Amino acid sequence: MTVPIGVIAVLCVYISLGVLDQISMQLGPYSPLFGGAITGLIMGDLKTGLIVGATLQLMTLGVATFGGATVPDFLTGSVMGTAYAIIAGKGAEYGIGLAVPIGLLLTQTDILARMANTFVQHRADHYAELGDYKKVERCNVYGVFPWILSRIIPVAIGLIFGQSVVSVINSFIPTWFMDGLKTAGLILPAMGIAILMRYLPIKKYFSFFIFGFVMMAYGGKNFSILGAALVGLAMAGIYVLFASKKKSAVVATGNEDDDIEVDDDDEVEIDE
């Protein structure tokens, strides 16, 4: 099975919207979850797409681009992994296994896009000096092209040669390598978490990290990330409560600050 040119075109449009979503609202299309689902839908195997996308999403929950850092392009990975899985007809797991190295490989194209835009930045400086504000504005708009090209090119090439790529994979790559990739996929989420741990003040607040871990490790299937987040929110609330009390305590010997404040709309007439 080769991928019809129409399908490739539609996926290229999608991936363009996806990367624009990623650098703006982050509504959803930018996520591996959507990448898998939509590719599956377009190529006629929604279920495989959902599984590849959801699994990849869970694997990369902690991976986010802080301070302009480049992370693997798991959206494109998800799209192409799903496509290959459907082409090869080898099931979702096959697709997941491929999505990871593809995402990794494409780290580079993201970097190229971010570099290329230095050019439009300099053009803008130039036009600003000339006082041509229209063109300054246009420079930012032109910035979308490197972003879009950096995603469209690999997807288009990858899918046009899809059938051959798949045969190469199937005949040349040894099973131990695929097994290794699979396990790598299972432990890769550790990276996202480790980055977050470096990013947050874990040495000072290790306690809360422990709480989160213990709840989930022992709570197992009965617990969820939202549950942990609610507990975290509650603890943050207590922290803020005490932090602000302390401050006023020091300033004002804590007299009026901790009254039970009841706004007007708090009153309740509990009666006939």
Add this chain to the structure above:
Amino acid sequence: MTVPIGVIAVLCVYISLGVLDQISMQLGPYSPLFGGAITGLIMGDLKTGLIVGATLQLMTLGVATFGGATVPDFLTGSVMGTAYAIIAGKGAEYGIGLAVPIGLLLTQTDILARMANTFVQHRADHYAELGDYKKVERCNVYGVFPWILSRIIPVAIGLIFGQSVVSVINSFIPTWFMDGLKTAGLILPAMGIAILMRYLPIKKYFSFFIFGFVMMAYGGKNFSILGAALVGLAMAGIYVLFASKKKSAVVATGNEDDDIEVDDDDEVEIDE
């Protein structure tokens, strides 16, 4: 089946004790749980009584009369719901469905009783001015009559005409209405909880509300209100610990306040 006059009499005595219990010791007879159990016992179907009473009790756990507020009279509701269920022979659920609207209806009689007593209050003022202390005392004692009457009258009337009431219900009330009442019964406990939330400083201490909810929502059958209360007690203990530390910290730069205080009786001779 009509209710024998003797049974009605006994239930009237019980409901009188119940309302007196409610406005004094709150030992137990005032609770829907006891209402159902005792009505069931007297009318020869303890099991139905227990189920109606216990279910109603759980539905109204948060409903209490703060600051003289009037709440539905679920005790009478429980007594009459149980009685009707036994008369109609239609099982506990039928009784629970009826108990809720009955309790609601009787909100009004409670209010009447509380109003009526304004009269004895004024009589007491009058006798106090005359210096007739005996009569002042008597006024408070007379206060029990409005309370008792407000419960006896509906119970007596309701049970004397029990059989007819039940037939009317069975033939005229549509099932969608009964279904609605049943669901209303399931969500009504929300009221008691909402009142408590208005009553307590939830904006300041929302954290603890979240803790309680999360524990119970995820803990499910393995957890209990007593467990939540123990955790709440522990957190209150920590709060008090810090609150008192802070105070002394500000006053005395926190020198002697947090010694591990060991009373004499704390020492333990761990030896032969």
Add this chain to the structure above:
Amino acid sequence: MTVPIGVIAVLCVYISLGVLDQISMQLGPYSPLFGGAITGLIMGDLKTGLIVGATLQLMTLGVATFGGATVPDFLTGSVMGTAYAIIAGKGAEYGIGLAVPIGLLLTQTDILARMANTFVQHRADHYAELGDYKKVERCNVYGVFPWILSRIIPVAIGLIFGQSVVSVINSFIPTWFMDGLKTAGLILPAMGIAILMRYLPIKKYFSFFIFGFVMMAYGGKNFSILGAALVGLAMAGIYVLFASKKKSAVVATGNEDDDIEVDDDDEVEIDE
């Protein structure tokens, strides 16, 4: 079956190492768990040994010798209980039942050893005055003999007469007594815990005691002591965090103390 003299000798060597371990590194041999396992191994029934040892260990988790207090000698109890169980061929439970009273009985020999060493202490004083430092040193080394003898003697005697002891037990001790002992064994761990509670500032920090209890009581099989310890560690961390903040808050109006301190090695270059 009588115990071969060789086995008795080996067990005597082991128990000597055990007591030395107890008063020094506490690596493991001093524990009832090892006592049972090693006796079982030597006497050819490892499984029984593991069960007796592990059960006894769990029963005595909280029992430790604080400030030189004497506690029952459950190591010797474990060794002899295991041995008797294997001799009698009556299973692990029989051994556990015997281990408890044996441990209790031997409380006395531990006290004797600790008393006996007062003698070497005085000898050391004497030699110190004479300036004979070599002999002072030797005194401490001699101190090991009372320790060792206090364990070897009961084990040797007990095992030499093992067969007779077992027959006496089997024929003379009534079942109600054995049942009682068994139950006593189940509740005895309460002692260790109560000692710890006296030892720690429970009146001030009762909250944490409650947390620990509630987690384990409701968490049941899904939770563990290590989990509780991690939670305890987290709470201790929060306590220290607040305790140190408070201190500096009072001293310096809390300006610089709660910055998120990031050491150099904390920085992470998240990029190509």
Add this chain to the structure above:
Amino acid sequence: MNKLDKKDINKVYWRNLFGLQWGWNYERMQGLGYSWVVMPALKKLYKDDKVAMSKALKTHLGFFNTSQPMSHLIIGADLGIEEKTGMEDEMAIVGLKTGLMGPFAGVGDTIFLAIYRAIIFSIASYMALSGSTIGLLLPIIGGVMIAWVRYKFTWIGYRQGTKLVTEFADQMKTLTEGASILGLTVVGALIPSVVNYSLDLKYKMGKVTLDINDMMNQVLPSLAPLLIVLFSYWLLGKKKMNSTRLIFVLIALGMLLGNLKRIFGL
């Protein structure tokens, strides 16, 4: 010099245990009851002094309202003061009563009405549902223990007198906040355990059945009960809304939710 003996105080305790609210009315709430409760002591204290007695009675017939168990502390302290200084320092007595009744109502209602009841009666009810009547003993035992606490409160109040006022007032805020923390934890836990509603809405699309309730629980267990509670809480904050009206809103909501299947024709 003690004008009141043990018997007097105990008599006041018993009257307080049973009759503080017999004459409860919207105008003075526990005012009538208060005067009845302390009457045995008043008669002793002012038996020779009609003027003082009349003044005292007028004071005690005034508005009063607090949590019953806590009232023993106030009444005890009141007697302690009146025994020493009579009605001379009327302001002190009025101050004691009105100053403490508010905060005491807060703490007392939280502990004895909200929390105590939620715990004891939920256990007893669950036991009843599994067929055991022995659970009914729990509230009785608890009630007797509370009666004993109330007895102690009477004597503590009486012996400490005004000292109590100042000392307790100091600790009151901390205590109230502690009780609020305990209370809110229990309130949060009540939601999943007493609001047992679950959305009965299944939607069939081809072979797949969408169970809306399952999906909500996947997001957060007991989400539907939580939303209903938050909706009720929000409603109670509206002007013109009170708990009785809320009941009718909830019944209407029940009528709706209970007939979802009919409405959607499923």
Add this chain to the structure above:
Amino acid sequence: MNKLDKKDINKVYWRNLFGLQWGWNYERMQGLGYSWVVMPALKKLYKDDKVAMSKALKTHLGFFNTSQPMSHLIIGADLGIEEKTGMEDEMAIVGLKTGLMGPFAGVGDTIFLAIYRAIIFSIASYMALSGSTIGLLLPIIGGVMIAWVRYKFTWIGYRQGTKLVTEFADQMKTLTEGASILGLTVVGALIPSVVNYSLDLKYKMGKVTLDINDMMNQVLPSLAPLLIVLFSYWLLGKKKMNSTRLIFVLIALGMLLGNLKRIFGL
């Protein structure tokens, strides 16, 4: 006197929502985008003043980088100030932008990138795994809500102007720490839920099979994932290590762990 009307502010909001990062580049990051976003306002404010316009544009083309949702507060405040004082007090504007972009990046990334995403997308993914596509609506709904928050932020920033700077800066530290606490709790919880690796190593000794993974879980559930995370965390602290290199280390580790059976010949 207001030179900007509602439409101008809203236009800036829409540009910010979509295009702040179109021109993102390593040299000035969101600098180009910033100037594009505020352009409609600049044109209005400096239409008669070429000099000011050029100065403003130069300023806004400079380095800028912060969390997108939080950027609305800064841009709003910037407009508020420029509307009043133009580019006269250039330092105030530069100070506002550079002073707030750092801390706002911290709070915003923690909340909107780390925590929000972990929660919303984990729920949606679990729903997707059980075959339901409805879960995909969750991020859309959440995203629209965030867009609404960003709209509010724009106006709050604009209306409060500099006041915002000082006030927010005061609360920023507490807020950041609160967000960190929330974040670290979620991070801890992520480990057992997203690192699904379990050691596949069983060892047969006679009749008994030793399952190493079972034994590790007996010590602590999810011990293996925890160790891998701690190892990654430790590696990231090394000089010369960065996240891309870490990926290769983890792939190598995966190659090893995925072939343990082969390696040990089991």
Add this chain to the structure above:
Amino acid sequence: MNKLDKKDINKVYWRNLFGLQWGWNYERMQGLGYSWVVMPALKKLYKDDKVAMSKALKTHLGFFNTSQPMSHLIIGADLGIEEKTGMEDEMAIVGLKTGLMGPFAGVGDTIFLAIYRAIIFSIASYMALSGSTIGLLLPIIGGVMIAWVRYKFTWIGYRQGTKLVTEFADQMKTLTEGASILGLTVVGALIPSVVNYSLDLKYKMGKVTLDINDMMNQVLPSLAPLLIVLFSYWLLGKKKMNSTRLIFVLIALGMLLGNLKRIFGL
């Protein structure tokens, strides 16, 4: 100028690791052991000064008792001081030893005797109960790690000398309280996990069987163990009660509880 070399300190470490308690006795507890442990260093320091040696020995033969792992810090610091000032400032040395041994016993016993043991040996025991002997390695590994910590302690003590005394004393209270919190959490958790008693009392009334233990667990899981522990705790607070006597009380209680069925003739 350093009179002690690395070998001396290490020799002291090894002696401390094994022999501090060989000569343990009720009169001076670890006094004899202490002198033996430091002897190699004393011989070096005072080899030319009989008087100082005799003074030192007398000091170190005196009463001493602390947690073994913590003792390394004290002994290390002692050597550091004696190396610099000999026995000149005897009071400093005596002060160091007696001042720190108390608090160090508290922290050390809590951490190394109570908590460490409860955790490591409970895991090892549960593994043993499920037939695996590998768990026995856990305490060995843990013990070696503690030995390493003790080694570090020796050198930290030696290098910091008196500075340690003042600094540690400052942090000691916070550390002790932290350890207490950790300890009490574990103690609370120990109750349900190590007191495995459950009331064996079933009562048949007609067709219904009342299981008293079930009913107690409905109120609170592990209620019976909790009550027994609280009873023991209360007993230990009585005058004339000690842990040995408590054992006999508990055995008597066991005899009673173990024969409830016989007693009630069920």
